[in-house]
Amino acid sequence: MSSTIIGESWVTTKFENLEEWAQRHSFWPFPFGTACCAIEFMSTVSSHYDVSRFGSEVVRFSPRQSDVLLVAGTINDKMAPVLKKIYDQMADPKWVISMGACACSGGFYRAYHVMQGIDEIIPVDVYVPGCPPTPEGLLYGILQLREKVVRDRRKHGREYPEPALASSEGKAEVEDQSRKESRESAHTGAATA
């Protein structure tokens, strides 16, 4: 956060910067957990891995109160309308983390009742691979989302004097093209983990 410290107890900054700082350090996830990944999400939240170190421990089960839709588990065609409705009910700004192979691409369920990736119906910001991903993988995904928030704000928000992440900005511009390309560009983060 670009800010100036005056004396011992005063900090001056711009409101946008403060908002961005608060936003990226306190994602409130909506765990849309359906399957095995939800158990690993429980591991991530609980004492051993403790996601609260990264400000995401306030698990909200109301779409109105959450920032990040964390899709953990297989989404099948019967569940698809539910997922879409939950996503639509979330207030902006909102992000989506797709946790695990099933949510990313259907995984090894190439089958008659399984959605081949949730990006068939909703946009995804971070894909976390694994079946199920380790808690470390999920934490890395959350950290990647944090960086993406900064990046997106610099791109779409008000003008910032120092475009520090120019290279990744260029990469993000292809997002509006075909689904496959957008998946690849969003893969920049956790996929390399």
Place this chain on the structure above:
Amino acid sequence: MPTLAPPLPDRTTTAGNGDAAAEAVRAKFPGMITRQEGLDQETWIVRREVLSDLARELKHNPATRYDLMLDLGGVDFPDREERFEAIYHLYSIQRNTRLRLKVPLREDDAVLPSLIPVWKGCNWFERELYDMFGIRVEGHPNLRRILCHEGFVGHALRKDYHPTKRWILTEDKIYKPHFDLPEGEDDLFERMTVNIGPSHPAMHGTFRLMAVLDGETIVASDVEIGYLHRCFEKMSETHTYQQVIPYTDRLNYCSAIINNVGYCMTVEKLLGIEAPPRAQHVRLMLSEFYRISDHIICIGTNLVDMGALTNFWWLFQPREEIIGLAESCSGARLLPSYLRVGGIAIDVPSTFLTHAQHLVNTLPKYIDDVEALIMKNRIFRDRVDGVGVISREDAINFGFTGPCLRATGVPFDVRKASPYLGYDTYDWDVPVAEGGDTYARFLVRFEEMRQSIRILQQAIDRGLPPGPVMVDNPYVALPPKEKVYNEMESLIYHFKLIMHGIQPPVGETYFQVEGGNGEVGFYIVSDGTKHPYRVRARPPCFTIFEAFGKMITGQTIPDAIAALGSLNIIAGELDR
């Protein structure tokens, strides 16, 4: 407090062969029942005209007493004149015998009589049969799809259905609840319909409960499942025998190893081989560790649903260590896919026993702590005592197995009734509790964890038997890499096994293990090729969840939440 039951007589599952009592029943239906020889358990081919009468006779005849309807599945043989086969697996708790009934059906006349009047648990199985094969069931009160969505066209487990053919569910087709409201009460003014789930934390993400409330009381309810139907059985048919193992992990993902054991032992039974002692010992130890882990998740999340969050944090610490043990063996945490047909993937690390001993030393403290926190806690007891009650008769009628059945006082445990992996050589007891309510289920789970620790301590004391971890059979196990590079014969075996897979002889078999929440059974039909012709998983949750609507009628929504958690319904297994 839980009482320890006397062990059931040790008899193997094949004890039904040549059973005189069953023969007497068969003789009452001359010409209608053919006995199929040469199978793993007593198998009768039944004409459907006599199916209802036969079922009633088998259940109520004191000499046979087949009171548990374990499983109803189907198999499709497109080349046969009678295309479909409906397959019932029955079990008699008292006599510890098993029986398989096969009912052949023609495609143009695929109609079965409903057996709900005999075994209530048939209800959902019959709906599944209709959903997957298009077999209609006469006399069924609510014959509609159960696993696939309402927009689905066709019947997925028929052989001519393409595995990847999908259908889109549109808003207008989404299921509207149907309630069996009590007759004669037309005062609807006070009634309210509440929908919970599928995306609701208390519904574990994938169940949907629709309840009609009269004030605070649930007067009628409807349960919808299938939100995690991911086609396990169809996927199995498109993969080789070894490739199915990761799919079985994801059935009951809280105790993945136990599913591995069930599946691998079924295929081994089909092949007529046995895993080496060292592999069996590891299988047993990991099974028990995962059983503890399963119960920890059940108890922990159930208490979270009731607002006691501390226990969840506290119990998850040892669970992480159990997962760490599996990780040290296989490299994967939650779903290790560690077993192979014929043994285990690789040998355990040298620290395995020390690690296990450390866990066995520390686990009791965590269990005692949580038990001390809740079991005499007034708030907790008010939430669980007399909540979600199911009577012993109903539990058996619905086909309960596992902790939920033992919480009604029936000491049925597959590990005792038909021991595998040498469970009969260990000194342990089957915990049972009386009452069949949520509290009783808690008692049974706590005690079961202690019994698992008891088994584990003995297993550690015995030490790991020396020797290989895979069978020495080139048609099942890959030869060592060293030999593949240096010996022509091994290279050929390697090539054959990779290209053509394991090819069991033509036949069929059923094998069962005690899973985290009941009898996990696999029924496999082989046609001699590298793909299983049919893999049918017997899901313990399915029958348990079927009774949920009955258990919560007359209670309140918070009671329903507490009861659901204690049933430990795992969606992966429920919907497969």
